[in-house]
Amino acid sequence: MSGFSSITGVTLAKDIRLEWRSKDAINSMLFFALLVVVVFSFAFDPRAEQSRQIAGGLVWVAFLFAAVVALNQTWARELRNQVLDAYRVSPAPAEALFLAKALGNFLFVSVLEGLMTPLFIVFYELRSLGPAWELLPVAMLGTWALVVNGTFFATMSLRTRSREIMLPLLLFPISIPALLAMVNATTSILTGEGAIKFWVVLLATYDVVFTIVSLLLFELVLEAE
Amino acid sequence: MKRFFPILAVLTAVLLSYALYQALVAAPTDQLQGDVYRIIYYHVPSAWTAFLFFTINFVASVLYLIRRNLKADAVAVAAAEVGVVFCTVVLITGPLWARPVWGIWWTWDIRLTSTLVLWLIYVSYLILRRFSSGSQTPVLAAALAIFGALDVPLVYFSIWFFRTQHPQPVIGDGGSMDPRMLHVLLLSWAAFLCFGFLVFWSRYRLEVLQRQLEDAQAQESLLEARSS
Numbered sequence: 022m023s024g025f026s027s028i029t030g031v032t033l034a035k036d037i038r039l040e041w042r043s044k045d046a047i048n049s050m051l052f053f054a055l056l057v058v059v060v061f062s063f064a065f066d067p068r069a070e071q072s073r074q075i076a077g078g079l080v081w082v083a084f085l086f087a088a089v090v091a092l093n094q095t096w097a098r099e100l101r102n103q104v105l106d107a108y109r110v111s112p113a114p115a116e117a118l119f120l121a122k123a124l125g126n127f128l129f130v131s132v133l134e135g136l137m138t139p140l141f142i143v144f145y146e147l148r149s150l151g152p153a154w155e156l157l158p159v160a161m162l163g164t165w166a167l168v169v170n171g172t173f174f175a176t177m178s179l180r181t182r183s184r185e186i187m188l189p190l191l192l193f194p195i196s197i198p199a200l201l202a203m204v205n206a207t208t209s210i211l212t213g214e215g216a217i218k219f220w221v222v223l224l225a226t227y228d229v230v231f232t233i234v235s236l237l238l239f240e241l242v243l244e245a246e
Numbered sequence: 247m248k249r250f251f252p253i254l255a256v257l258t259a260v261l262l263s264y265a266l267y268q269a270l271v272a273a274p275t276d277q278l279q280g281d282v283y284r285i286i287y288y289h290v291p292s293a294w295t296a297f298l299f300f301t302i303n304f305v306a307s308v309l310y311l312i313r314r315n316l317k318a319d320a321v322a323v324a325a326a327e328v329g330v331v332f333c334t335v336v337l338i339t340g341p342l343w344a345r346p347v348w349g350i351w352w353t354w355d356i357r358l359t360s361t362l363v364l365w366l367i368y369v370s371y372l373i374l375r376r377f378s379s380g381s382q383t384p385v386l387a388a389a390l391a392i393f394g395a396l397d398v399p400l401v402y403f404s405i406w407f408f409r410t411q412h413p414q415p416v417i418g419d420g421g422s423m424d425p426r427m428l429h430v431l432l433l434s435w436a437a438f439l440c441f442g443f444l445v446f447w448s449r450y451r452l453e454v455l456q457r458q459l460e461d462a463q464a465q466e467s468l469l470e471a472r473s474s
Contacts, residue, residue, distance in 0.1 A: 177389065181374065193366075194366040198403075198404040223407075231396070238392065241311065
């Protein structure tokens with residue numbers, strides 16, 4: 022088990038170091054999310070009362086789109102110089118690689134969310150009527166839901182033609198229940214109406230189910246030739 | 247097996263025409279809805295048939311991953327395609343009926359929404375198959391089929407909760423169905439099942455032949471390359 026966690030740790034540390042030095046993923050995500058925020062503010066009239074009703078949807082759609090930008094770059098570096106082939110011939114467990122990539126993406130998307138939240142508050146005059154701290158577990162569960170499936174489907178779309186287009190086509194339909202849960206939980210907290218317990222349980226179930234399936238099937242997809 | 251194909255074809259033709267007559271002429275007119283209700287004889291059997299084919303796709307995908315049997319993969323492709331076609335019929339006939347009866351084309355009701363999401367998942371499955379090439383396609387597709395199958399209950403529960411919180415104008419089946427109507431409905435389903443399996447069979451044969459052809463061509467070009 023120590024071998025597993027150390028491989029995960031090493032791969033994760035490598036990805037974070039690369040990202041820290043290049044800032045490729047985070048910069049493109051940030052700018053993309055910023056554009057989405059601005060475009061949405063033209064489409065809807067963001068006044069405090071109304072924006073509380075729609076913010077849950079806006080925030081998560083913006084994060085989802087931005088996450089796709091980062092997820093598409095997950096394997097870009099490994100394709101150059103056949104690093105991915107080296108992974109495949111190495112005896113390291115494939116699940117460790119998957120976990121490292123998923124954790125890395127989780128970290129990047131979380132950083133993005135942390136940076137974008139103040140912007141949303143400013144641009145959309147957001148003030149939560151419910152307990153705002155509850156947004157944190159919802160955001161964490163939701164981000165993991167997007168990222169764990171996203172990392173898996175990024176591996177799948179790697180094997181297809183026009184892979185950048187393929188990822189959202191695979192990811193969005195499967196993510197619908199998770200998105201519904203995130204959006205509704207966020208809206209419930211912001212408006213202070215309705216319970217979020219069901220949505221949190223649903224998100225947690227979604228996370229557990231798809232984390233297990235991804236870990237089980239990842240090796241098959243990585244080795245598929 | 248091949249001998250049964252013409253038998254199934256004739257049976258399908260007979261059943262479909264008999265079911266059409268039964269549905270349009272023989273079945274009693276609905277007291278509340280009038281003749282418009284008759285679309286149920288196409289809508290509901292299509293839905294049942296679509297769900298059956300999606301189930302076949304899932305079972306075949308799991309079988310493929312366990313046994314690595316390419317025939318299971320051919321079954322999965324054929325079942326997914328036929329399932330999507332029937333599901334499309336469901337999604338088109340639904341609004342056609344809903345407009346005169348509910349007064350709206352579409353409502354985000356649980357059954358409508360989950361059928362739509364199911365359709366979306368399987369369309370993405372077909373797109374994946376189209377965009378990936380070579381021998382890895384079956385593995386990727388089978389993995390996606392498993393993801394899709396696990397997603398369906400989550401979709402159902404999420405929409406169920408979403409809609410029970412915000413009630414929508416939904417008309418359920420209400421009381422029990424006239425036994426004559428049920429009879430025609432089941433007859434219609436039998437006809438659709440036969441039709442579905444007929445198309446599925448042809449599609450499966452086509453897929454198997456296509457693969458044999460591709461293998462033969464690949465071998466031929468290999469031999470040519472070696473001799474030149």
